[in-house]
């Protein structure tokens with residue numbers, strides 16, 4: 001969906017622009033998807049599994065921009081993509097229409113500056129306007145930094161999925177399930 005740009009000040013004094021993530025960012029998104037997948041084990045994909053072309057990414061971002069049940073947000077610092085947050089409807093069926101899901105990741109060099117908090121706060125505001133009643137997410141049990149952020153933003157832990165991920169080193173990792181009530 002389209003939404004207004006918002007400018008925030010980061011903990012290091014720099015300015016960050018939160019804006020719709022559209023096809024004009026396709027080149028930066030391709031680099032971002034590859035690099036962030038390699039910087040942390042806590043994302044779904046390994047680096048070598050990012051195989052989309054620039055054109056496929058541009059088309060995906062273009063469709064997302066026109067979809068009222070997709071909020072794709074880019075955080076831009078000094079003209080460069082620093083990270084991305086996305087909220088999307090779980091499903092179109094009436095039994096699922098009240099729920100949306102959150103995904104977020106930043107380049108490592110931009111961790112700890114307040115971008116994650118600002119992205120989630122703005123995404124939550126927009127998700128409430130859409131009419132979603134609940135925001136869900138899954139986070140790897142060892143990902144403490146993300147869980148601190150989610151709890152700070154009001155998310156509540158509801159459960160645990162056993163061995164949800166198997167890393168390349170053969171280790172298995174549970175996922176924590178969390179939700180945020182958007183009705184309040």
Ligand SMILES: CC(C)(COP(=O)(O)OP(=O)(O)OC[C@H]1O[C@@H](n2cnc3c(N)ncnc32)[C@H](O)[C@@H]1OP(=O)(O)O)[C@@H](O)C(=O)NCCC(=O)NCCS
Pocket residue numbers: 040042043083104105106107110111112113114115116117118138139140143144145146148149152
């Ligand atoms: C998780 C992630 C999005 C957090 O974003 P961020 O911009 O670094 O978060 P913020 O700077 O807004 O920090 C939020 C809170 O986390 C806490 N925090 C920051 N760095 C931390 C660290 N290294 N360890 C534990 N907690 C930390 C702080 O308490 C902070 O709250 P405060 O601002 O009131 O002090 C970011 O680290 C990231 O992209 N990680 C890799 C991808 C990932 O794990 N995504 C989530 C998948 S479920």
